[in-house]
Amino acid sequence: MNQPFESELRVALKAVYEAAQLCRAVAAEISPEVLAKKDKSPVTVADFGSQALICRTLAQAFPEDPVIAEEDSAELREHANSAILEQVVRHVQRACGSSDPQPDAATVCHWIDRGGTNRYCDRFWTVDPIDGTKGFLRGEQYAVALALIVGGQVVVGALACPNLSFEVAPDRSIFGGSNGVIFWAVRDRGAYAVPCRWSEVFTPTTVDSSAAIRVSLRDDPADARFCESVESGHSAQGDSAALAARLGITAAPLRKDSQAKYAVVARGEADIYLRLPTRADYREKIWDHAAGALIVAEAGGVVTDVLGHPLDFRHGRELTVNRGVIVTNGRLHDRVIEAVRAIGI
Numbered sequence: 001m002n003q004p005f006e007s008e009l010r011v012a013l014k015a016v017y018e019a020a021q022l023c024r025a026v027a028a029e030i031s032p033e034v035l036a037k038k039d040k041s042p043v044t045v046a047d048f049g050s051q052a053l054i055c056r057t058l059a060q061a062f063p064e065d066p067v068i069a070e071e072d073s074a075e076l077r078e079h080a081n082s083a084i085l086e087q088v089v090r091h092v093q094r095a096c097g098s099s100d101p102q103p104d105a106a107t108v109c110h111w112i113d114r115g116g117t118n119r120y121c122d123r124f125w126t127v128d129p130i131d132g133t134k135g136f137l138r139g140e141q142y143a144v145a146l147a148l149i150v151g152g153q154v155v156v157g158a159l160a161c162p163n164l165s166f167e168v169a170p171d172r173s174i175f176g177g178s179n180g181v182i183f184w185a186v187r188d189r190g191a192y193a194v195p196c197r198w199s200e201v202f203t204p205t206t207v208d209s210s211a212a213i214r215v216s217l218r219d220d221p222a223d224a225r226f227c228e229s230v231e232s233g234h235s236a237q238g239d240s241a242a243l244a245a246r247l248g249i250t251a252a253p254l255r256k257d258s259q260a261k262y263a264v265v266a267r268g269e270a271d272i273y274l275r276l277p278t279r280a281d282y283r284e285k286i287w288d289h290a291a292g293a294l295i296v297a298e299a300g301g302v303v304t305d306v307l308g309h310p311l312d313f314r315h316g317r318e319l320t321v322n323r324g325v326i327v328t329n330g331r332l333h334d335r336v337i338e339a340v341r342a343i344g345i
Helices: 006-028 032-036 041-061 079-096 105-113 133-138 196-200 237-247 260-266 290-298 333-343
Strands: 067-069 123-131 143-150 153-165 179-186 191-195 226-228 272-275 302-304 325-328
Touching (some): 041 067, 041 079, 041 133, 041 143, 153 260, 153 290, 179 196, 179 260, 226 237, 237 272, 290 302, 302 333, 325 333
Parallel strands (some): 226 272
Antiparallel strands (some): 272 325
């Protein structure tokens, strides 16, 4: 007998794997000249192409399910962006393989716009087609994130990190292994990770317990390592430094783009992830956190906002009632929250 949400998990893994392969294909075409010109069109192509593929897969498997995603095709349909649309269509067609008929521009835009749901409903998916756009352009960390939310709870999360190394040494340094990892979790069933290359042949039921991941057991803040966004505009790094000093953390922060930060906490490479508010009125987008939050929780960690409240996914596209995000291995969580209160974040 199938486990709860088994079919949803299979579809989610297929969707993020195919989207990650499209992103890799786009990245392989980025030339030094493009980077020198600070041309952001490659990430735009990958972003729209990734969302199109994911929404196509969801539509085929669960046609009644709404999708809340980051992008829509309005800008892409503008005449000035016709060259970018052509590239998106080319990459989506390549990813679709020998499907008959091959999708045209109208079809691709229709798939993208399936992510246009704006309000909360009892069951929906949320998609971040490329989380970490600057990381993508730098050839560093980015992620493809997909989560299913039912009754306000994240019940399935899939996270593809195409540039993340699979293996981590006991001292938390990266070594060898295959580049690219897919993380996933189903509520109350644990969190898992496999190299991206396995995703063509494995099914969730054939992955053994060696694929399970767990957060670290560190309970002394002085031994902890925290991670934060590379971009200072995404998190208040000055507050992070003050918080680290109060906790006695001496190790330099691990800075990564995207929900790869959730992934490294889930597998014990880091112990704390801080996403501290940059301004009083800013609210986080649900697609930036849903998949990663479930994966950390199922790996034994804790995810709340800066006040210690659980993340509330019942308010449409934003975490309207939450401020910031704090992710830990669980053992350190109360002390991090106390430190946040003490320095007045």
